[in-house]
Amino acid sequence: MMGGVTAFVATIAFGLLSIALASPLRTNNGLSVHLSVADGLLGNSTDGHITVLLAPAGVDPLENQDVTTSPDHFYGKNVFQFHGGDVAFLSGGDGYVQPRTGVWGYPNASLDDVAAGDYTVQAFLTPYERVVRSDGSIVSVKFPCGDGALPVDGPGSLTTPATNITVSGGPQTISLKFTNITAVGDFNGTEIGGCSQGNYVDTEHLKYVKIRSSVLSDFWNRDMYVGANVLLPHGYQTNDTSTRYPVLYHQSHWPADTGAYGYLTDQAFATAWDTGFIPGTNVTAVRETPKMIIVQFRHETAFYDDSYAVNTANIGPYGDALNDELIPYLEKTFNTIADPYARIQDGGSTGGWESIANTIFRPDLFGACFTSYPDSLDFHRHQAIPLYTVDNAYVLPSGENITSIRENINGTLTNVTSVSQENHWELTFGTSSRSQLQWDVWNTVFGAQGYNNYPLEPWDKVTGEIYHEAVEYWKPMDLGMHVATNWDNELHLGQALRGRIFIYVGSWDNYFLNEGVEEFQKTVDAKGGTGWANVTILDGEPHGGNYQRRETWNYLELVASWINDHAPNAVARQSSPMAYKEGGVVSASVGTWDPGMKLEAQWVVNGRPVAKPFVVKQGDEVTYHKREKVQLAVTGPVAALAGVAAARQCQNITVEVEVSARNGVFNQTTPVTNIDVTNFLLNLVQAGKNYSAAVLEGYATVSGKYHLATTYCEPDHGQPSTVQLLTHGIGFDRSYWDLSYNNYNYSYSCEAVDQYGFATFSWDRLGIGMSQHGEAVNEIQAWLEVDALRALTQQLRNGQIPGISKKFNKIVHVGHSFGSQHTYALTAMYPTISDGIALTGFSQNGSAVCGTPEFALGGNFIQANTVAALSAYPNGYLAAGDPSGVQVNFFSPGDFDPAILTLAYNTGEPVTVGELLTFGGETGSLNTFAGPTIIVTGERDTPYCGGNCYALSPSIPQLAFKTIPNAKNPQAFIVPGAGHGLNLEYTHPVTYSTVNNYFVKNGLGPQRARGPHGPR
Structure with a gap:
């Protein structure tokens, strides 16, 4: 035709x-x-x-x-x-x-x-x-x-x-x-195949492998080769075949002689990798590098700098060459774990598409993919082209040119190159899709072979006229369509791939690749439900960076954690040491080890061992009393490190506040036994009855001076102009904002201070944690806590907080759950007191949240003072009775580290009867606050949405901004896959960046540097 x-x-x-x-x-x-x-x-x-x-x-x-x-x-x-x-x-x-x-x-x-x-x-x-x-x-x-x-x-x-x-x-x-x-490069290696795929000399940790591919040589009728750059971890011994390592297959463009993640070009990364230790910073302790092998493929082709790592009609069976010839050779040559859970795909852009495509096409071979800003996953949006529904790839029916490349210029997304311009530029380098550039290789990989033997192009390269018959041949490479059409047939992709696909893209991707991700997400969500694939779209982020914009070591530790979580039970039995800080004392557990292991520990301070090693045994807890960056190194058959940083310019401050509030007077007997607690909660959730109103007898003013426990953190360079005042919700204390677990990986404060330049000021709510406690029914109630928040805000504004040298020009308030209710109420009462607010784990639907069975009964509450760690609380303080109660209320299935759940339960804080009786009343009035306002809620939030925030009617933004009608630049964001405990889940980077980027874009913080666009 x-x-x-x-x-x-x-x-x-x-x-x-x-x-x-x-x-x-x-x-x-x-x-x-x-x-x-x-x-x-x-x-x-x-x-x-x-x-x-x-x-x-x-x-x-x-x-x-x-x-x-x-x-x-x-x-x-x-x-x-x-x-x-x-x-x-x-x-x-x-x-x-x-x-x-x-x-x-x-x-x-x-x-x-x-x-x-x-x-x-x-x-x-x-x-x-x-x-x-x-x-x-x-x-x-x-x-x-x-x-x-x-x-x-x-x-x-x-x-x-x-x-x-x-x-x-x-x-x-x-x-x-x-x-x-032009001469061939100066290669001095001894690999086979001459200059094909390069030819390099091994180093201690970076090995070069090249094989002749039988399937490619047969296809091309000439000798064809594929290669790999294999980065071996510190401690790798060729002869130690009993110690085996998982493999991260890092897909990318042509790597030449470099190793993944900048090995050979990034000296700091290379030094850490070679020595086996990640240097400490002001917020992270020295720790071991993840023990894995990282492989990059060398597969340059006649059409591009790599093959896209799949079988294609025009380039040949590169998927078979890499997966069925090269990987088996690598597994025979190196001490790898040859199981799918230990073979992980990752990459960005071209490498992003390759990583998810290989996981989708070969779920038998790879355990998971961590895919970043991938090339078009769904051709309903090929970059910005609606390929299936328009007749021209260069111009929309409206007459508007379709853009190929955009840039963030001074905070504004600006179109810089159109699809037609880039295609016309490519034509100067070659016809018939032979330019060896981006649009041409997509024709080559995604399309069929034409009658002229070259790629069957989907549109006229000059005019942009789309040939829809040619586009039909692209559909087998439409990954959304491939998953959907093979969902429940003999491939069973719906079942085989659930929970194994992790995708990240920025909403400001320079090449509009977020649009293909969004189409893919719609397609698979329609088949498997929301969250079938873990998709992260970070607001305002451009093309580039690691998965979820994580720091490299943090990301590699995430991959290692996934592998460990999916490894056989022998691995799962072990756990790393854990360090935590109270005041000036650092305490650490020695971790969990198999019985019979001989353990030795040593304190590491500011990256250097101090004192002598000492013998420890299973279950021991040890302490260190100096305020420095501290680690505990525990050595058994393998070494493990626990770290805690106290050097991030943070200080704990006790603040005295004078507060007054109109409290409710409730005819409610203070629970004494756990039966009393359950009776109270059953009354609270009784259908068709407002229990709080039923027991309310009147109002009384409660006033006095109270002591509040707070933590203030600022950047190393000193006090900035803006501070975030952080208010936690029920079940936690202020450590919700600055959790030390996993080297502060789950610290919102670290992100806000180190990455965005804010100061943070967190506090234990009045009556909770290390703040002053009180009577549980008619004293510690929501409105008294709101007034405490007012007093803290005014002291920050006036420069009256002890130990903080200056006044703050701007104060923004961030709340979580009950803390968001307090923030809402504060700005409703005092509309000019804040410069901006972020309400996380929040919805106006939450007016009855504590009266819902999911929260009140799902939490399995008991009398707090029956728990050893909470024995100092008086009667009427209620706490979760077991970890499952915490899980029901705070964690989404598949979105949390089980160790975090255990930690959240062990360090959990109670809620008072008075708080439960007054919960939700704070948000019942109209709020005339006129500053920037963002609401961030997890998709699977149980207390506020019953486990599905997309099912709410009216929706979160529709309802919320009716009650805050004057909000400036209001935004509501639902975090895909997240539960109520946003800061503590795997999706926490989405929450952190969404809130902080919002403040920055609204002029409430320093501008954050944006990365330049790179190759797709």
């Missing part, structure tokens, strides 16, 4: 070729370039592609070829059977003439349009190799040679000298001569 037309046009064009070379058909009204070859430089005739670059005078034409920023003019033309005695003519250029045989230019299609002026010009001839593939198809392509498939000036290219010229603006001929051949 369309392929036949293509072949017919090509046949006519080939017949005209000799005429085109001898005498250009177009009248020469402008610049013409004549290219000859130095004697002896080109021995045999060749098909190929000529590229001519004109740069501003004195600028190297190869210095910048980027479509968004290059000052060059690009012109290209194919040549056929070109030999040493020929002269190639380039003149004119017309977008409506087939570029396969004519001149095509960018940004101007024609050489006639080159403006008068001074230029530096250089020309390149990329010679093609004619290949007869095993299916009989014949193509002329350029195979790379360890260069990563450069689009111009790759090894073997003929080049002219860079020459300064003056363009007159009228008819003019410039003669250039090819005098040089």
Whole structure:
């Protein structure tokens, strides 16, 4: 059909070729370039592609070829059977003439349009190799040679000298001569296959492997190779085959000789990896590097710098070559764990697509993928192109150009390059999808082979007209469609992949890749329910960075944690030491070890061992009394570290406040026994009855001076202008904002201070934690706590907090759950007291939250003073009776570390009867606050949404902002997959960045640096 037309046009064009070379058909009204070859430089005739670059005078034409920023003019033309005695003519250029045989230019299609002026010009001839593939198809392509498939000036290219010229603006001929051949890179390794896939020399920790692929060699009818860069962990011993390691397959572009995550280019990462210890910082302790092998593939191809790691009609069976030939070879060569749970895929952009595609296509081989800003997962949005529903890839039906690349310029998303511009630029480097650039490789990977033997292109490269018949052949590579159509057939992908796909993208992705992620998420959610795939879309984040914008070591530890969580039971029995701090005393457990292990411990202070090692045994807890960055290193058959940082410019401060509130007087007997507690809760949740109103007898003013326990943190450089006042909810104390577990990985305060430059001020609510306690029914109630929050805010504003040297210009309030209710009530009573608020774990539907069976009964509450750790509380303080009660109210299935659940229960704090009786009344009035307001709630929040916040009607934003009608730039965000305990779940980075980015964008904090866009 369309392929036949293509072949017919090509046949006519080939017949005209000799005429085109001898005498250009177009009248020469402008610049013409004549290219000859130095004697002896080109021995045999060749098909190929000529590229001519004109740069501003004195600028190297190869210095910048980027479509968004290059000052060059690009012109290209194919040549056929070109030999040493020929002269190639380039003149004119017309977008409506087939570029396969004519001149095509960018940004101007024609050489006639080159403006008068001074230029530096250089020309390149990329010679093609004619290949007869095993299916009989014949193509002329350029195979790379360890260069990563450069689009111009790759090894073997003929080049002219860079020459300064003056363009007159009228008819003019410039003669250039090819005098040089670009040499192959200086490889000195001993790998097979010569320069194919490079050839490198091993180092101590980085090993290079290359094999001849049988399946690729058969496909191409020539020897073909694939390689790998294998990064071995500290302590790896080749002969120790009993110690085996999981493997992270890090998909990316052409790696050359580097290792993953900047090994060889990032000295700090390389040093830590080689020594086995991650240096401590002001917020993290020294700790061991994750013990895993990290593999990068080398698979440059004739069409791009890598193959996309899947089987394709045009590039060949690279999926089989990597997964069924190279990986088995690696597993025989290195001490790996050859089980799916220990084979993890990750990568970003191109590597992101490769990582999720391999997990989807081969769930038998890989356990999970951590995929970042992947290329289009669902072709309902191919970048920003609605590929299935529009007729032109360059222009929408409205007439608006479709953008390919956008940038964050001074806080504003700005379109910089259109799809048509980038495609036209690619055409100057090669036709028939041979530019070795981005859009062309997508044609090559996603599409079928055309009748002309080259990729069947989905649209006209010049006009953008979409060929819908060709697009049909893309659908097997539409990953959303592939999962959906194979959901419950013999592949059972719905069951096989559940909980194994983790995707991250920024909402400001430079290439609109967030749109394909969103389409994929809609498709799989429709089949498997919300959360079938763990999708994180961080507001305002651009293209680039690690998964969820995590710091590299934090991310690698996340991967290691996933592997450990899914390993056999022998691994799961062990647990690392855990350190925590109370005042100036650091305490640490020695961890959990299999019986019979001989354990030895040593304190490590500021990264250095102190004192002598000492013998410990299972169940021991040890203490250290100095305020420094402290670790406990415990050594058995393997070493383990626990760390706690006290150096993040934080101080604990006891603050006296004078408060007064109109409290309710309740005819409610203080519970004494656990039976009393259960009776109270059953009354509270009785359907059709407002129990609080039933026992309310009147009101009384409660006033006095109270002591509150607080923690203040600021950046190393000193006090900033903005402080976040953090109020925790029920079940926790102020450590909810600054949890030391896993080296402060779950610390909101660390993120706000270190990454965004805020100060933070957290407090134990009045009556809770280390703050002053009180009578549980008619004293410690919501409104008294709200007034305590008012008093703290005013002291911060006035510079009256002991130990804090200055006043704060701006105060923003962040609450969680009950703390969000307090924040709402504070700003309703005092609309100018805050500069901005974030209500997390919150909804107006929560007015009855403590009267719902899910919360009140699901928490399995008991008398708090029957728990040893809470024995100092008087009667009427209630606490969760077991970890399952905490799980029901705070944690979403599959979104938490089981150790966090245990910690949350062991360190949990109670709630008073008076708080439960007054919960929700704070949010019953209209709030005229006019500052920036954001609401962040977990999708699976049980107390506020019954486990499904998408099912609420009216929705969270619809309801909330009716009661805060004057809010500035209001935003509501539902964290996918998260429960009520937002700060403590795997999805916590989404919560942290959403809140802090919102404050920054609304002028309430320092601007956060944004990364530049990189290759897709």
